[in-house]
Amino acid sequence: MFARAKNTSVKKRISAGLAVAMLTVVLGACGGGGNGEATPSQSAGQSAESEGKQEVTLSMLIDSSNNEQNSAILNRAAEIASQNSDKYIIKVRLDTVPSTDMDKKVDVLAAGSNLPDLVASGPKAVWMKRGLLADLTEWFNASPLNGDYMYPSLLEEGRNGGKLYSVPIKADSIFLIYNKDLLEKAGIENTDFDSITWDEWVAMLEQIKQSGLKAANGKEVKGFTFRISTYETAPFIFSAGGEFFTQDGTQAVFGSPEAADGLAKLKSLVTAGYADKPETDYANWMSVFFNENAAFTITGGWSLTSYEEGGLDLGKLGFSTVPKIANSTSIFGPGLSFSVFESSKHKEAATELLTAIYSPDIYKQWLELTAGIPVLKSLSDDPQFANNPIKPVLSEQLNNIKPIHSDNAPSFWTKYDQLLEKVILTDTDINSQQQSLQTAIQQEIQDNLK
Amino acid sequence: MSFKKRESMLAYVLVGPVVLFYAVIFVYPLLQMLLLSFQKYDFYSPPVFTGFENYARLARDPELLDKLLNTLAYWCIGPVTIAASFVAALLMSKLKWGQGFFRSTFYGTSMAPMVALAVVFTYMFSPNHGIVNNLLTSLNLQPIEWLYDQTLAKIVVMFIFFFMNVGFYTILFLSGILGVDQNLYAAAELDGAGHWRKTVHITLPQIRPVMIFAAILMTISIFQMYGQIVILTKGGPYGSTETVFMYAMNKAFTDHQMGYAATIVVVLSIVLALVSYVILKIGEEKE
Numbered sequence: 001m002f003a004r005a006k007n008t009s010v011k012k013r014i015s016a017g018l019a020v021a022m023l024t025v026v027l028g029a030c031g032g033g034g035n036g037e038a039t040p041s042q043s044a045g046q047s048a049e050s051e052g053k054q055e056v057t058l059s060m061l062i063d064s065s066n067n068e069q070n071s072a073i074l075n076r077a078a079e080i081a082s083q084n085s086d087k088y089i090i091k092v093r094l095d096t097v098p099s100t101d102m103d104k105k106v107d108v109l110a111a112g113s114n115l116p117d118l119v120a121s122g123p124k125a126v127w128m129k130r131g132l133l134a135d136l137t138e139w140f141n142a143s144p145l146n147g148d149y150m151y152p153s154l155l156e157e158g159r160n161g162g163k164l165y166s167v168p169i170k171a172d173s174i175f176l177i178y179n180k181d182l183l184e185k186a187g188i189e190n191t192d193f194d195s196i197t198w199d200e201w202v203a204m205l206e207q208i209k210q211s212g213l214k215a216a217n218g219k220e221v222k223g224f225t226f227r228i229s230t231y232e233t234a235p236f237i238f239s240a241g242g243e244f245f246t247q248d249g250t251q252a253v254f255g256s257p258e259a260a261d262g263l264a265k266l267k268s269l270v271t272a273g274y275a276d277k278p279e280t281d282y283a284n285w286m287s288v289f290f291n292e293n294a295a296f297t298i299t300g301g302w303s304l305t306s307y308e309e310g311g312l313d314l315g316k317l318g319f320s321t322v323p324k325i326a327n328s329t330s331i332f333g334p335g336l337s338f339s340v341f342e343s344s345k346h347k348e349a350a351t352e353l354l355t356a357i358y359s360p361d362i363y364k365q366w367l368e369l370t371a372g373i374p375v376l377k378s379l380s381d382d383p384q385f386a387n388n389p390i391k392p393v394l395s396e397q398l399n400n401i402k403p404i405h406s407d408n409a410p411s412f413w414t415k416y417d418q419l420l421e422k423v424i425l426t427d428t429d430i431n432s433q434q435q436s437l438q439t440a441i442q443q444e445i446q447d448n449l450k
Numbered sequence: 451m452s453f454k455k456r457e458s459m460l461a462y463v464l465v466g467p468v469v470l471f472y473a474v475i476f477v478y479p480l481l482q483m484l485l486l487s488f489q490k491y492d493f494y495s496p497p498v499f500t501g502f503e504n505y506a507r508l509a510r511d512p513e514l515l516d517k518l519l520n521t522l523a524y525w526c527i528g529p530v531t532i533a534a535s536f537v538a539a540l541l542m543s544k545l546k547w548g549q550g551f552f553r554s555t556f557y558g559t560s561m562a563p564m565v566a567l568a569v570v571f572t573y574m575f576s577p578n579h580g581i582v583n584n585l586l587t588s589l590n591l592q593p594i595e596w597l598y599d600q601t602l603a604k605i606v607v608m609f610i611f612f613f614m615n616v617g618f619y620t621i622l623f624l625s626g627i628l629g630v631d632q633n634l635y636a637a638a639e640l641d642g643a644g645h646w647r648k649t650v651h652i653t654l655p656q657i658r659p660v661m662i663f664a665a666i667l668m669t670i671s672i673f674q675m676y677g678q679i680v681i682l683t684k685g686g687p688y689g690s691t692e693t694v695f696m697y698a699m700n701k702a703f704t705d706h707q708m709g710y711a712a713t714i715v716v717v718l719s720i721v722l723a724l725v726s727y728v729i730l731k732i733g734e735e736k737e
Contacts, residue, residue, distance in 0.1 A: 104703045111493040130494050219578075277577035277595065280686060284576040293578065411705045414685075422688040425598045444705075 053082075055089040056349045059116035061105065064096035066369055070120075073365045074357075081349075081356035088349045106132070117344040118353070123168060123337050125249070126407040128160035134340040137164045139351045145358055148376045151398050155375075158337060165339055167354075169363070170372025172333025173397040174235050174300050175390070176201075176320040182221055182295040183318075186211040194320050194393050198239075198265065201296075201323040205274035208295050215293045222276040224269055225294035227285040228424055230404075230416045234331040235298055237262035238402050241326035244412075249405035250445060254416075255438035258326070260431045265325060267424055278424055286310060298322065300333050301372060301390050319393040321400075332403035335372055408445040415441065486712035493706055504713035513689075514714065517697040520604070520690065521673060527608040528668045532661070534612070535619035540649065542620065543627045553621060560618040568681035571610050575682075600690035603683050607691050610678050615671070619664055626657035662733035666726045673722055694718055 058078075062070055074092045081090045095116055097105045102121050109115045110132060127133050136158075140146055149155050151171055158166040180191040186208040196204075205223030213221035226232055234244070242259030245252055253259075269275045276294050279285035283306075289297045290310030297303075308314055321328040338357055340350040356362060358376075364384055367374060373391050374380055385391060406412040419437050423430050451459075487504055491497040508514060542552050574581045575596040583593035597603050634652050643651070654661075675693050679685060685692040685700075692700075694714065702711035 107493045107703065107706070217579075225578075277598075279576065279578065280597070280684060281572050281576065284573065284579060288578050291579070411700070414700060414704055417684070418686060418688040421598075421686050425595075425687055 053085065053087055053089045055091070056346050057091045057093050058118060058344075058346055058350055058353055059093050059095055060118040060120060061095050061097060061102070061109075061116050062120040063099040063102065065099070067094070067096055069369050070094060073362060073369065076365075077353060077356040077359075077362045080359055080362065081353045084356065085349070085352050088346075088352060090349055090353055092353065113343065115341040115343045117341060117346055117350050119339050119341065120336060121339070122335065123158040123166040123339075125157075125160055125405065126410075127339070128163075128165045129407065132342060133165040134342045134344065134347055134350075135163045135165065136167065136340065136351070136354070137162075139354065140164050140167060143355060143358070145376070148378050150375055150377050150380065153401065154332075154398065157332065157403055158339075166337040167358070168335050168337040168375060169358070170335040170367055170370055171375050171394065171398050172300050172302070172335040172372055173330045173394060173401050174232065174298055174322065174333060175330060175393050175397050176296060176298055176322055177289075177303075178296045178318045178320065179289075179292060179294075179316050180318045181316040182208070182213065182292060185213055186221075186295070192318055194318075194396070195328065196320050196323050198323045198325045202269075202274070205269065205272075205296070209272075209274060215291060217291055217293070219291075219293050221292065222294045223274040224296040225276040225285065225288040226266070226278055226298060227282065228278045228280050228417065228420050230413050230420065231331065232298060233263070233266060233420055234404065235322045235329075236266045236325070238329040238331060239322050239325045239327060240265065243402070245405040245409075247405060249407045249409075250449065252409065252412075252438045252441040252445060255431075255435040257431070260434055262325065263420075263423055263430050263434070267430070270424060280421070301394065302370065304390075317389070319390050321393055321397050327400070328397070329400050329402055330397050332401040336366065336370060408448045409441045411444060412441055483712045484716060486709055487716045489709045489712075491708040493708065497709070500709065504710045505717075507710060508713060508717060514694065514697060516689070517692050517694045521675075521693045521695075523604055524608060524611070524672050524675060524693065525669070527611050528665070528672055531612050531615050531619060531668065532664055535616050535664075536623050536661075538616070538620040539623035539627055540653065542624055553624065556617040556620045558617065559613055560615065560621075562614070564614060564677050565681060567610060567614060568678040571606065571678075572682055575606055597683055598687050600687060603687060603691050607675070607679055607682060610682065611672070611675065614678075615668070619668070622660060622664060623657060626660035627653055630656040658733060662729060665729050669725055669729070670722055673718065 060074065071094060074094065078090045078092045082088065099121075102119075103124070106115070106119065106124075106127065110130075115132065145167060149167070154168050154171055155164075158164055158168060176196065178191075183191045183204065186204075188204055188207055208221065208223040211221075215221050237244070237254070237259045240258050240262030242254065242256050242262050244254045244259075270278065276288050279288065286303060286306040287310060288294050289303075290307045290312040292312070304314060304317075307317075322330045338354055340347055340354070344350055357366075360379060363374070363376070363379065364382070366372075367385065373388060373394050374382070374385055379385065404412075415437055419433055422428050423433055486497070488499060488501060489497040490500050490503075538556065542549055542556075545552065573579070575583075577583065577593065577595050577598065580596070582596065586593050594602065596606050630653060634656070635648055638648050638652055673693070674695055676695055676699065679691050679693065679696060683691045685696055695718065698711045698714040698718070701707045701714065
């Protein structure tokens, strides 16, 4: 009996212990940072007496791809920044998020007043307008970057109201990529060109169609492959002389006849049987080109990694500016830039890290990782980039690019993607569809500007 | 302190964390959402009270009606999944050997991560290199643009739902079927009942509570479909596979209309609660 009583007592103690433990876990979860990571305010307390410097851990929101390489490069940048700093020992903690969810993540973190110290993303005018980013004008003017930066139009994307909020680290745009091997097999004489008119291009597509080439997987080689997305379709609209928004983003103008003409020309490639079936999924679309089922595609330098991983010999590729309809204007590819959040308690340390990120050693690593070309004159002729085959075309394209200022109409990208699907996959009237969406988007802009 | 009081206190201590957890994770956000549905909020400006404006907007939003119709179309897969699961469970219950193997195999489909499944299906139904189209062309048939046709895209989404859920519901029904009193079958056999009559007059009525539970659970999961559609079709072609829940998500996180999105979710929750209540009542009446 005594033994049973003792047993019951032990059981009760275990139960009570478990309950307390559970309570501690729940309360701990409620009071903590949510995701278990140190918040900037927590990192403020991490001061180190060593070397008389304060230890600061900077949190950075960054795209989740290339996580290992990003960590290695940023840790090295932090080491350089610490060596150069009189005040700080800098460490970096990455908060990764898929690039497609970056805006949502910033929205949610901003709403919860929980933004990190820095963000690695394309320049976002909407964040600048909302006062989320810290003014980097003074830092930039005092840094060696000032005067070394080659593309004023690219840098302009990091400005708002005369202040500089982010400095794009690499230059990107969309251009025409072609498979020289397939062009040669199709009997095309000129397999090495860096600019092309629309008519010349269509003539080549026709020649490929007539050749009846078969790829290794037994499928017919098509002239061209593209993805149904606003980003990859924009070059056609720009090339035809169309626009999406006015520079200040207050007017939607994609309902113009020029924009409709660009879309109609793109659609005509599908109708004429020059294009493979358009894809909506990026990976599937990449596979069409690396499996050599299409001779042309329109994308940026970032896709080369996917092609190489897919087994395509990059030596077969040639590069040209966007086929010229009215001109060869392409879309602005904001690439990568770093910004400091205004809410950061460590702005000084963050700008010191930025200086290290743009130091030649680190800068070159970023470019190697992201397949971009340098935006700095001092590195333009560096042996690492001098032989980059996309450099001449991309440099030319970068002097002729346009951004899409959709900041006042956040729903634009989703809705325009839907319009593209409708226009390309059905026989609907392009003009009326564009006009109708333009009216809806203009209404959204006006509502948001109220 | 008396034994009863001590027991009672221990019970509170044990239940307390769960109640606290529930209150923090579910009740508080729900109340916040309800409050948000009467406000205009875009993440960056302070919320502004707008009364019933968001609710009035619901009634005159044609896009929402479209998404509701899409969601209702997905509902068709519910009865199909339940019927297929029941038949599979019934057949499995008759197995003399290998039942464990079949149970694991069926349940395996529910164990696969939804994201991974959706990605696999994206490759399978790709217009250019999809396995399904490759198979069709190897049989000298025309390839089909699965994800570019409004009806076909919906069917593919429903197929994923079916594939992901049939295993779970089969195991659920199997446990119900195996729990039926065997004496009932023996008595029915004495009365000359065949397989069909035993199924209709004994098995189905006996597992009715499981069926009702399955119907409610399935209704909720159909209304909540999100990840697989985002990965597979991104809501396309031209928004035709978007559900009400996806529409609310887009309104919240793309269009920054948190108040309106909250209103949609509140109304959706009420509709779901009502539908669940109706299913429950139908089940009770039959009993």
